[in-house]
Amino acid sequence: MATTKSQTLSERQIRLIGKALADPRRHEILKQVGASQEGIACQDVRECQSVTAPTLSHHLKELETAGLIRIEREGRFAHLCLQRDVWRAYLDYLATI
Amino acid sequence: MATTKSQTLSERQIRLIGKALADPRRHEILKQVGASQEGIACQDVRECQSVTAPTLSHHLKELETAGLIRIEREGRFAHLCLQRDVWRAYLDYLATI
DNA sequence: CCATCAATTAGATGGTTATCGAAATATCGA
DNA sequence: TCGATATTTCGATAACCATCTAATTGATGG
Numbered sequence: 001m002a003t004t005k006s007q008t009l010s011e012r013q014i015r016l017i018g019k020a021l022a023d024p025r026r027h028e029i030l031k032q033v034g035a036s037q038e039g040i041a042c043q044d045v046r047e048c049q050s051v052t053a054p055t056l057s058h059h060l061k062e063l064e065t066a067g068l069i070r071i072e073r074e075g076r077f078a079h080l081c082l083q084r085d086v087w088r089a090y091l092d093y094l095a096t097i
Numbered sequence: 098m099a100t101t102k103s104q105t106l107s108e109r110q111i112r113l114i115g116k117a118l119a120d121p122r123r124h125e126i127l128k129q130v131g132a133s134q135e136g137i138a139c140q141d142v143r144e145c146q147s148v149t150a151p152t153l154s155h156h157l158k159e160l161e162t163a164g165l166i167r168i169e170r171e172g173r174f175a176h177l178c179l180q181r182d183v184w185r186a187y188l189d190y191l192a193t194i
Numbered sequence: 195c196c197a198t199c200a201a202t203t204a205g206a207t208g209g210t211t212a213t214c215g216a217a218a219t220a221t222c223g224a
Numbered sequence: 225t226c227g228a229t230a231t232t233t234c235g236a237t238a239a240c241c242a243t244c245t246a247a248t249t250g251a252t253g254g
Contacts, residue, residue, distance in 0.1 A: 120211090120212075122212085148213085149213075149214060149215085151213080151214070151215080151216095152212070152213055152214070155211095155212075155213085156212085172220085172221055172222070173220070173221045173222070174221095
């Protein structure tokens with residue numbers, strides 16, 4: 001099946017996601033990652049976002065900690081995917097306001 | 098009619114909304130304001146959120162600047178309403194990721 | 195091995211912001 | 225007019241955070 005199940009977010013995770021989205025650069029990164037179903041290479045993000053590697057690494061960690069992306073490390077490279085179930089759950093949560 | 102039209106948010110407003118939501122206290126305030134269709138008195142918010150008046154005033158201004166709430170001042174009192182069209186537009190925007 | 199390259203970690207810095215107390219403003223009732 | 229009350233403004237402070245450079249880790253190919 002193509003769809004993933006929805007899930008419930010902890011208060012902590014909701015807080016982390018909110019903070020993660022607050023930074024425009026992270027928001028951009030998330031959009032870029034989410035634009036591809038298969039995910040995207042870390043390098044590709046770096047090319048599009050004029051930012052140093054350490055800064056990018058920092059932002060990716062924030063997004064990962066919030067549960068918004070998954071980082072798969074393969075050798076020297078990192079591959080990023082949007083965690084669509086978490087994203088959907090967050091949208092569902094916001095919609096209840 | 099009960100519904101309000103949807104609208105397009107500027108990049109600036111999206112950034113402001115993201116920042117506004119990042120603070121847990123503001124998020125709570127927004128939920129409380131949104132819980133009532135007619136809105137809520139500023140005092141009522143203050144009773145539920147253990148926060149000083151200046152801090153609350155600061156947060157309300159942030160939410161207002163982001164366009165998420167409207168503040169109607171009546172004499173000594175302030176009445177708050179969620180701007181549901183803006184909120185909906187923001188959700189719509191996030192959903193496009 | 196060794197050089198190279200992708201990514202991370204460490205440490206520093208400048209800017210932002212949540213918070214408070216004190217003071218100001220504004221409104222209402224007596 | 226006077227006192228009380230609701231909210232805002234001001235000024236200060238401490239914590240947080242995005243960003244950088246330099247150094248480190250870890251993997252790959254020659």
